[in-house]
Amino acid sequence: MYKAAYGSASGASTLGGAHQLPVPIVRFNEFLPDTQQIGQGVVVNVGNWQQQLENNKQAFALDFVQRSRFTSALATTLTPAQFVDQLFSNAGVTPTTGDRQAAINEFGSATNTSDVAARSRALRDVAENATLNSQEFNRAFVLMQFFGYLRRNPNDPQDTDYTGYEFWLNKLNQFNGNFVAAEMVKAFITSTEYRQRFGPP
Template identity: 45%
Template sequence: AFWKDNIDKCNDPARLPSGLTLDQCLDSMRIKTSTAFFLSIEFQTTGNLVRGFYVAALDRPLTNNMPAFVEFERDTQAMQRDVVVGQANWQQNLNNNRDAFMKDFVMRTEFVGLYPTSDTPVQYVDKLYLHAGITPTTSERASAIAEFGAAMTAADAEARGLALLDLTQSDGFQSREMNRSFVQME
């Protein structure tokens, strides 16, 4: 309702910004609302995170590694389940949803085909960064590998998801993907 109201106010003469026609108001508010939504906690921690996982890790050259619409909707809705920013337990619900999504994503057939669970943690992390086209800092690489603790293989779904999250939250990935993501999500 909040996002829709930003645009709907143009249709209410009492709330129409002075000096703007209805068409000017609609154009302006659509741009401002879409930008605000893109930068919002709701989108950055759900839909944009989903997009980042696909773009960083999967091999889909015909779509720039973007998820299909059905995949994006399914995964984003799962991330948003029971999350209303500002309401009780929203952060815990978001964390639970994110953790469930990450564990599921890194164990999907397409993902495991590219990053076998039999790889060592070092192989897994290096493959992720290589595929994403990002050169990690020494500390980013060490942090992603450390998600596996003393494990000899990269079979732990939670660690796999956290290492991928580390990559998608890295400065290099974020700076490269911010504009791309904004354009693709428009």
């Protein structure tokens, strides 16, 4: 959702020489409570877990579009077409005519985007777009290694920039997303930083 809502951030890397690169805008301190909210009460294969997950996603999206950061970035005075086009632009996706129209149609005949529920549905339409998922999968996968194993942002100490993130993203891309062949997960779980989370090695 963050990508569709806000686009990418810019981060510094020294891999192959100093440069800037687009990096995920979501930060660990945002990601953690958001995922806890989405996963609340969900136990896979227990009860009606799929409906619980969908209910949580709907509630999260409704909350997300009411945050001041979102309302500042995407004013309710935008027309539905402007709102949807901005989301797709942030996402870096050229939508099909059908995908674009489906998101616009969430607003019915409204001329602005003040309907909070419609804003949340349109945001999900864009955030869950298959093209966006495909484009962002490797970037998100690398980010999850930092969030999940190291419990930090890629540019937090012990790193000072996104060089490590870019290294692993390049390696994952080189192996066409095959994280086993890229030995990425193995590298994270055998790293001193990860192992020190559980006490002296």
